[in-house]
Amino acid sequence: MERPAIGWSTFIVFDFMRVPPPAARTITVRFSMGRSVSLPAPDQTCAPLWSNGGVSGRSYGGESATDRLARRRRQLLDAGLELFGTTGYRATTVxxxxxxxxVSDRYFYEQFDSTEDLLLAVxxxxxxxxxxxxxxxLGDPGDAVQDLARRGLDAFLSVVESDPRLARxxxxxxxxxxxxVETxxxxxMQSFGHLMVAVVAGRAEAADVPEVTRELMATTAVGAVSYTVMTWANADFSPARDEVAETLARFLAGATTAVLESPRSG
Incomplete structure (x- = not known):
């Protein structure tokens, strides 16, 4: 059975997709009349039909290639927040x-390898x-621990409350x-815990707290805050934000004081 003819449309497809034809010593083009012509395969000495490098640097409408990439990435990040935060990650397609x-579908893979990569970026x-x-x-680091915690937590919770998509x-x-993603x-989350512990880490009374204790304090602090935020968001941000911030600040200040004042072994 005769192989199907390869017409100019084949080269148009390769050109459009910016993919060179399959590597070979020659490329045989068979015309419908039965004649064939052998052409040299593209190599380092042949000018390509399409060059990404020659096009990617052009400006369109005053927008450079770099700006276009940044704009498309921003649009995809915004779309990821919107859909992951409303429809949900598992229900969202490219x-x-x-x-x-x-943006066109092909631009997604210009920025991200998968929806999981976009999820991590968002x-x-x-x-x-x-x-x-x-x-x-936070303000003045010399203020009382509870005051520092209250200010930081209130700002933290304000961002959560203002954008339910972020919380989700x-x-x-x-x-x-x-x-x-789990890693x-x-x-x-541990980094958030370190941020909370850092509020008291610079104080003189915290200087001799063992490193393992600091890590456990960070884990405990972020665990309390995270679970509280989850239940608060799930309850449509009730009770009021200032009450949540005040209660968490008291808890963190009390836990910190207890650790700092506990007798050190050895």
């Missing part, structure tokens, strides 16, 4: 993300927002996805 981001941005808000609100991504959608989640 096609839905691209539709929400208003998660990183969400947790960075929380941490930045808490740190900015940070505390719900990342759970049970994969070992890689990122645990590391970030």
């Amino acid at each position: 096609r839905q993300l691209c539709r929400e981001a208003k 998660y990183d941005e969400c947790t960075a927002r929380l941490e930045e808000a808490a740190v900015a609100a 991504v940070v505390w719900f959608e990342v759970l049970g996805v994969s070992a890689r 990122a989640y645990l590391a970030r």
